[in-house]
Each structure stands twice: as structure tokens, then as C-alpha cells.
Amino acid sequence: MSKGLSLFFLFLLSVTAxxxxxxxxxxxxxxxxxxPALQTLETYAxxxxxxxxxxxxxxxxLLVIRDGQLIYERYAGPTTAQTPHLTWSIxxxxxxxxxxxAYGEGLFKLQDxxxxxxxxxxxxxxxxxxxxxxxxxxxxxxxxxEYAPLKxxxxxMLYTRGHQDMADFTAGHKEYAQPGQAFRYSSGDxxxxxxxxxxxxxxxxxxxxxxxxxxxxxGIRKAVWEADATGTFVASSYAYLTARDLARIGWLMxxxxxxxxxxxxxxxxxAFNRExxxxxxxxxxxxxPGGQWWLNRAADGAPRPWPDxxxxxxxALGHWGQAMYVIPSExxxxxxxxxxxxxxxxxxxxxxxxxKAFAGKVQP
Amino acid sequence: MNxxxxxxxxxxxxxxxxxxxxxxxxHERVALWAFPDIISAYTAKEYCSxxxxxxxxxxxxxxxxxxxxxxxxxxxxxASKRVTVSxxxxxxxxxxxxxxQGCRLNP
Numbered sequence: 001m002s003k004g005l006s007l008f009f010l011f012l013l014s015v016t017a018x019x020x021x022x023x024x025x026x027x028x029x030x031x032x033x034x035x036p037a038l039q040t041l042e043t044y045a046x047x048x049x050x051x052x053x054x055x056x057x058x059x060x061x062l063l064v065i066r067d068g069q070l071i072y073e074r075y076a077g078p079t080t081a082q083t084p085h086l087t088w089s090i091x092x093x094x095x096x097x098x099x100x101x102a103y104g105e106g107l108f109k110l111q112d113x114x115x116x117x118x119x120x121x122x123x124x125x126x127x128x129x130x131x132x133x134x135x136x137x138x139x140x141x142x143x144x145x146e147y148a149p150l151k152x153x154x155x156x157m158l159y160t161r162g163h164q165d166m167a168d169f170t171a172g173h174k175e176y177a178q179p180g181q182a183f184r185y186s187s188g189d190x191x192x193x194x195x196x197x198x199x200x201x202x203x204x205x206x207x208x209x210x211x212x213x214x215x216x217x218x219g220i221r222k223a224v225w226e227a228d229a230t231g232t233f234v235a236s237s238y239a240y241l242t243a244r245d246l247a248r249i250g251w252l253m254x255x256x257x258x259x260x261x262x263x264x265x266x267x268x269x270x271a272f273n274r275e276x277x278x279x280x281x282x283x284x285x286x287x288x289p290g291g292q293w294w295l296n297r298a299a300d301g302a303p304r305p306w307p308d309x310x311x312x313x314x315x316a317l318g319h320w321g322q323a324m325y326v327i328p329s330e331x332x333x334x335x336x337x338x339x340x341x342x343x344x345x346x347x348x349x350x351x352x353x354x355x356k357a358f359a360g361k362v363q364p
Numbered sequence: 365m366n367x368x369x370x371x372x373x374x375x376x377x378x379x380x381x382x383x384x385x386x387x388x389x390x391h392e393r394v395a396l397w398a399f400p401d402i403i404s405a406y407t408a409k410e411y412c413s414x415x416x417x418x419x420x421x422x423x424x425x426x427x428x429x430x431x432x433x434x435x436x437x438x439x440x441x442x443a444s445k446r447v448t449v450s451x452x453x454x455x456x457x458x459x460x461x462x463x464x465q466g467c468r469l470n471p
Contacts (some may be wrong), residue, residue: 033389051427057463077424078421078424079418084418108444150392151395158406159405159406159409159469163405164471222416224466225464226417226462227465229468287428
């Protein structure tokens with residue numbers, strides 16, 4: 001065989017080795033996995049469902065993407081592959097991803113004052129876009145849900161005093177700390193981002209922007225994003241996607257913001273999302289905050305929150321057990337929808353069992 | 365003053381507690397006034413989204429939105445996709461707005 005020909009075969013081999021799978025209208029499917037590790041995972045995630053007491057782990061959907069292919073999915077309760085499921089606070093990470101496209105258009109900078117795009121913040125002129133993305137506005141927000149309904153800012157925002165204009169309701173809070181200096185998880189901060197986006201992209205593009213900027217380029221057809229009475233998207237809570245479609249966002253993030261041959265999100269944007277907030281203090285939350293995403297990183301002397309998952313794992317997390325985990329080093333995206341009404345479900349346990357079932361078999 | 369406290373210790377204590385309660389009530393008057401709306405607004409909004417955004421069955425959605433406090437009135441008009449709920453003396457409704465924007469609590 002001539003040297004040229006063998007080089008040609010070597011080239012062919014390397015092309016196949018680097019072939020990438022991307023979803024078209026549907027995800028392509030990889031050969032199904034079976035065995036005891038998968039059984040253990042299913043036993044954990046899908047115990048007999050108790051709709052009367054609503055106790056225990058109540059998974060609605062579990063879906064795994066490996067190397068750009070659908071390798072596992074299962075649904076329970078009323079949820080099917082066609083259900084646009086409520087994502088609750090996963091919406092925050094989705095809004096960050098929408099903002100990333102606008103950032104790529106050069107429409108704002110991280111150190112821009114949020115006031116520049118949202119005038120009702122005039123009493124808080126020092127809050128920057130980066131501060132809001134870090135949940136570090138310094139606004140005196142009370143996030144507790146069911147257990148402190150009288151004092152809960154989030155209940156008031158979604159259902160009573162704030163629901164007509166959620167960003168304005170947030171801007172009306174006092175400051176308890178200098179902006180950018182302290183972490184406090186706040187749905188209000190996320191809705192200020194959604195309100196800022198209106199002037200970042202302009203009111204004419206705003207109503208369709210999540211679709212034109214993010215969902216349509218990724219082939220997402222069934223997304224719903226509820227808004228308040230002023231038309232501002234409820235970025236804190238109210239995006240709905242099928243599990244398969246949410247995984248497309250995860251795969252975009254696993255690929256550092258690239259979708260096929262298009263760099264949809266600038267790489268430095270994704271790096272910002274995945275960088276721990278410098279002023280986060282150990283145990284302020286269960287997971288380490290980045291830029292509207294949650295990180296499995298050691299921070300401020302505390303070990304990483306999910307010891308059984310690699311430390312490059314990052315996630316979008318929501319109320320009642322909604323979760324999307326992205327593990328770039330394992331080429332994995334895991335979507336888990338649920339309707340958990342207690343604390344039985346544990347992220348680390350799910351990740352441990354899913355990694356046993358699906359990791360470490362990545363093709364070279 | 366001391367003599368009053370000594371003669372009527374319980375009445376004085378009651379008076380102090382009442383004053384504290386009124387003070388707290390005044391301080392929290394905005395939150396307290398909004399409080400009774402929570403259950404009906406929550407139920408109307410999340411039922412609307414459960415039924416018309418996630419397209420789940422009506423029976424399932426009733427269980428999905430169930431809270432520790434009861435609701436007194438519930439109407440779902442499928443033609444207009446408008447859900448109205450009463451609880452704690454307040455009534456709230458939510459309506460389906462469209463394919464992209466789902467449901468919204470009415471003003």
C-alpha cells in the first residue's frame with residue numbers, strides 16, 4: 001500500500017473518530033443500555049408512585065444524552081415525551097442562556113449597570129448585570145416558599161402583590177448588602193434580568209427573542225414561557241419544555257456554547273456561567289452558584305456538593321425536583337423531571353447511580 | 365403604674381400583648397392584606413398551566429394543585445380556558461393567553 005493511500009485511510013479513520021452527533025428533528029438513539037446498574041438506577045428513580053400522600057421520590061421523566069445521542073428515557077405519572085413540563089427554577093439558567101445569545105450579539109457587557117436597561121432600578125444604581133447573574137444584587141429578598149408564606153418574597157411576587165410586574169416588585173426591595181458583595185438566592189434577581197433583556201434586545205424583538213435566539217436554532221418546537229402582565233418573562237419560574245428539548249440546552253452547554261458549527265454562546269459567556277461566584281461562602285446554599293447555573297465545585301473550604309459526580313458537573317435546578325445535570329468530561333446530559341413534595345430525592349444519589357449506568361463507555 | 369401592674373398583672377400582660385400584636389399587624393399590614401389571596405391565586409394559576417400548558421388531565425391537575433387549605437369555589441371554563449378559584453374569602457382567576465405565553469394570573 002502506498003504511503004499516500006495509508007495516510008488517506010488514517011484521515012478517514014480520524015474523521016469517523018471525530019464524527020459528532022447532533023439532534024435534528026429528533027435525537028438519534030444509541031443502542032439501549034441494560035443490566036444491574038440500570039436496574040438500580042430505575043429502582044431509585046421510579047419507586048411505586050404515591051399520588052394520594054405525594055410522599056417519596058416521584059420522578060416524571062428521566063432522560064440521558066451521551067455523546068449527542070439519546071441513550072435512555074423513561075416517563076412516569078402523567079408525563080410523556082410530548083409533555084412540556086414545568087421547569088420551575090431551571091428557567092433561570094434558560095434565561096441566562098438566552099442572555100448569552102444577546103451577549104454574543106454585543107448588546108451588553110457583564111459590568112454594565114442593570115439600571116442602564118431597567119430604569120426602575122434607579123434606587124440601586126450600583127447593581128451590575130454580573131451581580132444579578134450571581135444572585136448578588138444585595139436586595140433584601142426572602143426566597144422561602146411554603147413554610148413562611150407571609151414573609152416570602154417569591155410567593156408575593158408570583159401570586160399576590162408582585163404578579164403584575166415582578167421586576168418592579170423586586171426593585172422595590174431595600175438593600176441589605178453592597179451589590180456584588182454577598183450571595184443570596186433570589187428569584188427577584190432573575191426576573192430583573194428578564195426585564196433588562198427587554199431593553200437589551202429592544203421591545204420589538206423581546207416577545208419572540210427566546211424562540212428566535214435560542215429555541216429555534218436548537219430545533220426546540222414546543223417551548224412555553226409565561227410572562228407577567230407587562231410581558232416580562234417569568235425567568236425565575238415559568239418555562240416549560242419537553243425533557244428531550246431541555247436536553248438540547250444541556251448539550252449546547254456541554255459543547256461550550258457551540259451548536260453544530262455555530263458558536264451560539266460566546267465561550268467566555270459559558271466560562272462565566274461555570275465560574276463560582278467569588279464571594280460565595282460555604283453552606284450558603286446546597287450547591288455552588290455560578291452565573292445562574294449551579295456548580296459541583298469545592299468552594300470556600302467546603303468540599304464539592306455532589307462527591308459522587310465529577311467536579312466539572314454543573315446543573316440547572318428547580319423546585320419539586322426538577323434538574324438538568326451537564327457533565328462535559330463524561331459527555332453526558334441528564335434531565336430529571338419530578339413532582340417531589342418532600343426531600344427524599346437526592347441529587348448526589350441520582351448522579352452516582354446514573355454515572356454507574358452510563359459513564360465511562362464513551363467512544364474515543 | 366407599678367401599683368396597676370401589681371393589682372392587675374394579667375390584664376396588664378394581656379394589654380401589652382395586644383398592643384404588640386396590633387403593632388406587628390400594622391407593621392406587616394401589606395403582607396397580611398395580601399395573604400388570603402395566596403391559595404386561590406396559586407390554585408388558579410398552577411391549575412391553568414397544568415391543564416392547558418402541560419396538557420394533563422383535569423383529575424390529575426386537581427390533585428397536583430391541592431394545598432393544606434381548602435378552596436371553596438372552583439370553575440374551569442374550557443371554552444375560554446379560564447380558571448377561577450375562591451378561598452379564604454378571596455377569588456382569583458387565571459387565563460390561557462397563547463401557545464408561547466401559556467397561562468397568566470388575571471389582574
